[in-house]
Amino acid sequence: xxxxxxxxxxxxxxxxxxxxxxxxxxxxxxxxxxxxxxxxxxxxxxxxxxxxxxxxxxxxxxxxxxxxxxxxxxxxxxxxxxxxxxxxxxxxxxxxxxxxxxxxxxxxxxxxxxxxxxxxxxxxxxxxxxxxxxxxxxxxxxxxxxxxxxxxxxxxxxxxxxxxxxxxxxxxxxxxxxxxxxxxxxxxxxxxxxxxxxxxxxxxxxxxxxxxxxxxxxxxxxxxxxxxxxxxxxxxxxxxxxxxxxxxxxxxxxxxxxxxxxxxxxxxxxxxxxxxxxxxxxxxxxxxxxxxxxxxxxxxxxxxxxxxxxxxxxxxxxxxxxxxxxxxxxxxxxxxxxxxxxxxxxxxxxxxxxx
Amino acid sequence: xxxxxxxxxxxxxxxxxxxxxxxxxxxxxxxxxxxxxxxxxxxxxxxxxxxxxxxxxxxxxxxxxxxxxxxxxxxxxxxxxxxxxxxxxxxxxxxxxxxxxxxxxxxxxxxxxxxxxxxxxxxxxxxxxxxxxxxxxxxxxxxxxxxxxxxxxxxxxxxxxxxxxxxxxxxxxxxxxxxxxxxxxxxxxxxxxxxxxxxxxxxxxxxxxxxxxxxxxxxxxxxxxxxxxxxxxxxxxxxxxxxxxxxxxxxxxxxxxxxxxxxxxxxxxxxxxxxxxxxxxxxxxxxxxxxxxxxxxxxxxxxxx
Numbered sequence: 193x194x195x196x197x198x199x200x201x202x203x204x205x206x207x208x209x210x211x212x213x214x215x216x217x218x219x220x221x222x223x224x225x226x227x228x229x230x231x232x233x234x235x236x237x238x239x240x241x242x243x244x245x246x247x248x249x250x251x252x253x254x255x256x257x258x259x260x261x262x263x264x265x266x267x268x269x270x271x272x273x274x275x276x277x278x279x280x281x282x283x284x285x286x287x288x289x290x291x292x293x294x295x296x297x298x299x300x301x302x303x304x305x306x307x308x309x310x311x312x313x314x315x316x317x318x319x320x321x322x323x324x325x326x327x328x329x330x331x332x333x334x335x336x337x338x339x340x341x342x343x344x345x346x347x348x349x350x351x352x353x354x355x356x357x358x359x360x361x362x363x364x365x366x367x368x369x370x371x372x373x374x375x376x377x378x379x380x381x382x383x384x385x386x387x388x389x390x391x392x393x394x395x396x397x398x399x400x401x402x403x404x405x406x407x408x409x410x411x412x413x414x415x416x417x418x419x420x421x422x423x424x425x426x427x428x429x430x431x432x433x434x435x436x437x438x439x440x441x442x443x444x445x446x447x448x449x450x451x452x453x454x455x456x457x458x459x460x461x462x463x464x465x466x467x468x469x470x471x472x473x474x475x476x477x478x479x480x481x482x483x484x485x486x487x488x489x490x491x492x493x494x495x496x497x498x499x500x501x502x503x504x505x506x507x508x509x510x511x512x513x514x515x516x517x518x519x520x521x522x523x524x525x526x527x528x529x530x531x532x533x534x535x536x537x538x539x540x541x542x543x544x545x546x547x
Numbered sequence: 548x549x550x551x552x553x554x555x556x557x558x559x560x561x562x563x564x565x566x567x568x569x570x571x572x573x574x575x576x577x578x579x580x581x582x583x584x585x586x587x588x589x590x591x592x593x594x595x596x597x598x599x600x601x602x603x604x605x606x607x608x609x610x611x612x613x614x615x616x617x618x619x620x621x622x623x624x625x626x627x628x629x630x631x632x633x634x635x636x637x638x639x640x641x642x643x644x645x646x647x648x649x650x651x652x653x654x655x656x657x658x659x660x661x662x663x664x665x666x667x668x669x670x671x672x673x674x675x676x677x678x679x680x681x682x683x684x685x686x687x688x689x690x691x692x693x694x695x696x697x698x699x700x701x702x703x704x705x706x707x708x709x710x711x712x713x714x715x716x717x718x719x720x721x722x723x724x725x726x727x728x729x730x731x732x733x734x735x736x737x738x739x740x741x742x743x744x745x746x747x748x749x750x751x752x753x754x755x756x757x758x759x760x761x762x763x764x765x766x767x768x769x770x771x772x773x774x775x776x777x778x779x780x781x782x783x784x785x786x787x788x789x790x791x792x793x794x795x796x797x798x799x800x801x802x803x804x805x806x807x808x809x810x811x812x813x814x815x816x817x818x819x820x821x822x823x824x825x826x827x828x829x830x831x832x833x834x835x836x837x838x839x840x841x842x843x844x845x846x847x848x849x850x851x852x
Contacts, residue, residue, distance in 0.1 A: 194651060
């Protein structure tokens with residue numbers, strides 16, 4: 193037990209004395225949360241709408257005022273804009289005499305997502321306006337759709353990316369840092385001495401992963417604090433449940449890290465394997481950046497093998513939707529299965545000799 | 548019972564394409580300081596790794612204190628002290644932290660075996676708060692030896708402990724080994740330096756994965772059964788060319804500032820004749836005198852056979 197404590201202490205000394213590792217470890221979550229929270233956002237705010245008003249009548253002015261009053265759009269009458277709205281002449285006349293009038297929206301679809309979002313917003317505002325007009329005139333037989341965006345009524349990005357960043361950071365810390373720290377011992381030759389000592393190889397693994405387990409928990413706490421206090425995203429579900437699920441995911445990732453270390457001979461290889469083999473799939477297949485439902489079937493099947501996908505779903509369910517254990521039974525069971533399997537494989541592969 | 552025993556050990560790498568050790572057998576007696584002497588690539592490190600239970604030999608058996616290196620590897624790991632060829636401590640930990648770490652890892656403490664490592668430790672003490680990576684080469688090796696000794700092993704395996712170390716530190720290091728031997732620790736040490744061979748009780752000369760000879764240093768020198776001569780002249784390079792061309796000369800090689808040579812018929816009778824013909828050939832200040840062979844001479848002779 194004393195051996196284990198000394199070993200773990202030694203690992204902490206390595207981390208604390210390596211400024212670069214420290215920076216990655218504690219800078220990364222903060223930077224990612226801030227970047228995703230404030231820079232890389234696909235929320236639409238203050239998009240400019242260029243309006244060409246050929247009608248110049250009461251009806252067109254009322255519509256323009258309504259658009260300008262919304263949070264999303266700022267109306268401009270010259271210069272480049274994100275969106276063009278053209279109101280033809282005789283707008284009020286068409287509306288009051290024919291009962292229908294048309295306007296044209298022109299968008300820049302070189303960024304299709306943004307174009308769709310903007311035109312949807314603008315159409316919605318126009319529809320609202322039309323509804324008000326209809327109600328004033330009391331036209332019967334109207335189907336009114338009321339859409340409610342549950343869990344995220346303001347359509348903010350944070351509920352989507354905070355779980356994603358958590359999965360990403362844990363993956364990075366646990367897989368990359370753990371594998372590098374084990375492979376470094378091989379590279380520096382200290383593994384030879386560790387193996388030749390009476391300290392059991394199994395315990396070497398345990399001692400190697402404990403520091404990263406603790407550091408990962410610190411990372412989760414800092415991400416959650418940032419998301420609550422900086423991004424204003426509350427934790428809706430049970431915090432103990434969120435933490436126990438995170439620890440399950442951390443154990444899965446640590447087992448992956450040990451597995452990588454048994455494959456890689458040098459620190460560079462360990463880093464490459466963790467980056468390409470773990471981080472990239474996490475980004476692509478966790479559902480955090482690209483919706484998995486839209487992928488072709490083979491890719492959907494692959495995504496099932498990515499632990500981060502299940503963890504991402506768990507965090508979304510617990511943290512954002514405030515659901516309990518019964519809602520995440522399947523995900524939790526899969527993660528548990530993965531961690532047991534990966535631990536078994538990596539312990540088996542961890543050699544008691546050099547070759 | 549011998550401290551270390553190898554029986555016909557062979558080891559290859561890369562699926563048998565690279566041969567490291569072929570059919571090696573030797574034994575180190577209890578309390579003996581045994582040297583494995585040979586150039587880089589002779590297979591010394593492979594032997595150490597087989598003995599340290601880090602590699603499995605392709606064939607043959609090896610024992611440490613009577614324990615099989617394959618079957619009883621767990622027990623062997625408790626009784627050996629192993630110092631790998633390259634510096635294998637934590638460079639970002641201080642001298643004291645390294646020492647305490649390895650002591651704890653082996654289930655002991657620095658204080659417990661202080662008497663054993665005291666000689667070395669007093670030299671390290673002024674630097675105990677220095678990071679191991681910032682030590683000089685000699686100090687690093689002393690620290691590594693300290694770490695290998697801290698659990699009072701019964702057999703010490705030292706793989707080229709003095710390579711890359713300055714002559715003064717090398718001398719100190721060997722003085723320490725002699726004292727450790729007196730404490731009853733059996734030591735197997737490898738070195739590429741022939742001058743260190745004389746400091747061992749017995750040595751094995753290795754070349755290309757094979758053992759050429761095992762004996763005491765004096766015994767090995769005694770096997771050098773033909774008289775050896777040292778030759779000098781003003782221009783050593785041209786002298787060597789002329790000597791090699793002379794039919795009376797058997798071998799001639801540079802050795803430090805001299806040429807060492809043996810004659811075909813073995814005896815010293817040829818000296819005067821050879822000196823005369825060298826002077827005739829235009830060499831100046833030619834002198835040839837009888838000398839005592841060193842381990843290196845023996846090594847060169849064995850290699851040529």
